[in-house]
Amino acid sequence: MKIKLAVLFGGRSVEHEVSVISALQAMENLNADKYDIIPVYIAKNGEMFTGEFLRDSDEYKNIPELLKKSIAVNFVLRDGKTILVRKNMKKFGSNDVTEVEVAFPIVHGTNVEDGTLQGFLRTVGLPFVGCDVLASAVGMDKYVMKAMLKDGGFPILDCVRFRRSAYVDRDKCVAMVEEKINYPIIVKPVNLGSSVGISKASDRDALYKSLDDAFTYADTVIVERAVVKLREINCSVVGDVDFAEASECEEPFMCDEILSYEDKYMGGGKGSKSGSKGGMASLKRKVPADLSPEMRERIRTLAVEAFKHLGCSGVSRIDFMIDDADGSLYINEFNTIPGSLAFYLWKPVGVEYRDLLDKLISIALKRNRNESEITYSFDSNILSMGSLKGSKGSKGSKS
Numbered sequence: 001m002k003i004k005l006a007v008l009f010g011g012r013s014v015e016h017e018v019s020v021i022s023a024l025q026a027m028e029n030l031n032a033d034k035y036d037i038i039p040v041y042i043a044k045n046g047e048m049f050t051g052e053f054l055r056d057s058d059e060y061k062n063i064p065e066l067l068k069k070s071i072a073v074n075f076v077l078r079d080g081k082t083i084l085v086r087k088n089m090k091k092f093g094s095n096d097v098t099e100v101e102v103a104f105p106i107v108h109g110t111n112v113e114d115g116t117l118q119g120f121l122r123t124v125g126l127p128f129v130g131c132d133v134l135a136s137a138v139g140m141d142k143y144v145m146k147a148m149l150k151d152g153g154f155p156i157l158d159c160v161r162f163r164r165s166a167y168v169d170r171d172k173c174v175a176m177v178e179e180k181i182n183y184p185i186i187v188k189p190v191n192l193g194s195s196v197g198i199s200k201a202s203d204r205d206a207l208y209k210s211l212d213d214a215f216t217y218a219d220t221v222i223v224e225r226a227v228v229k230l231r232e233i234n235c236s237v238v239g240d241v242d243f244a245e246a247s248e249c250e251e252p253f254m255c256d257e258i259l260s261y262e263d264k265y266m267g268g269g270k271g272s273k274s275g276s277k278g279g280m281a282s283l284k285r286k287v288p289a290d291l292s293p294e295m296r297e298r299i300r301t302l303a304v305e306a307f308k309h310l311g312c313s314g315v316s317r318i319d320f321m322i323d324d325a326d327g328s329l330y331i332n333e334f335n336t337i338p339g340s341l342a343f344y345l346w347k348p349v350g351v352e353y354r355d356l357l358d359k360l361i362s363i364a365l366k367r368n369r370n371e372s373e374i375t376y377s378f379d380s381n382i383l384s385m386g387s388l389k390g391s392k393g394s395k396g397s398k399s
Helices: 016-029 057-068 116-123 133-140 142-151 170-180 204-214 261-265 293-309 339-345 353-371
Strands: 003-010 035-042 048-050 071-078 081-086 096-100 102-105 159-163 185-189 199-201 220-225 230-239 244-252 314-323 328-335
Touching: 003 016, 003 096, 016 035, 016 339, 016 353, 035 096, 071 096, 071 116, 102 116, 102 353, 116 133, 133 142, 133 328, 142 159, 142 220, 142 293, 142 328, 159 170, 170 204, 185 204, 199 204, 204 220, 230 293, 230 339, 230 353, 244 293, 244 339, 293 314, 293 328, 314 339, 314 353, 339 353
Parallel strands: 003 035, 003 102
Antiparallel strands: 035 048, 048 071, 071 081, 081 096, 159 220, 185 199, 185 220, 230 244, 230 314, 314 328
């Protein structure tokens, strides 16, 4: 019997379109003999839709018309099963669309990849592929990620963090950066991917402009030293905290000093006329990266160790930086649901995309089996124990 697999994509994120590309790629490669594939598109306003037309890439040229042909749905937990039900209830007949056994979130960015969607799936009792709530949140927050990796002894660049409320005093923030970090400087929104809002500043005027730009996309930004003689190397990891393995390494090529959104998804940079159907797979890159055997092994080993340290699951892509000035290696960031699921990094080590997808679903089912042995509630009801007025409960009690 086929596994009823809901592929969730889209969402209220600046990386909405990238998610659609990644999900369509995955649905084309999932084994239809093993899975009953149920597309669940999350619109930019957060509403969810399902329907056969959602698997056709051409339909996304007119999304309003696509949604008219699709069914608005919600997830409901009923009698231990997770059901997709119609949002707009019919007066007669069943409003159940289908039962769902496993979710496969293929989403990128805030409100979806950052633990928000994962928490929702836990609430509706649905096993899901990928990192759990905490690892998803940590992987999305660049500052928290750096703090955890630094605590674990991993090589990272130190940074300065600012919230929007502090940036009311722009001069004070800029002075603090200049006191701690030398130019050139990189400014990043703390919780966005796909290079959105990231820019480089070589002087004070540029720093003001970079901070202004970053704060249009996020409430918190980080500032760190720019590696001048930079080589970016990426490596993917698949597994969980018990066992994980690394892919081949890649070196992406940039049209500018920073790998931009256009570089990643629009065929290689500004002015490019090529389409974006390839997603991250269309980025110009060298695979395998031109690395010494020792550096390749160091990166792959660090990737696996960092993946486990953050408690990741499923597939992640870890982005590294090499400073060619002195050979230093740094972990730059984590992508807990990487663009195109980083499938292009696994084929060079003998893993086909379909097999990668199977493995990710197997890891999700393993986690669900393990968690089914954990007790989350007790057969008792403290609410039946007399009057509740004025009761403070026992949590935190000093008695």
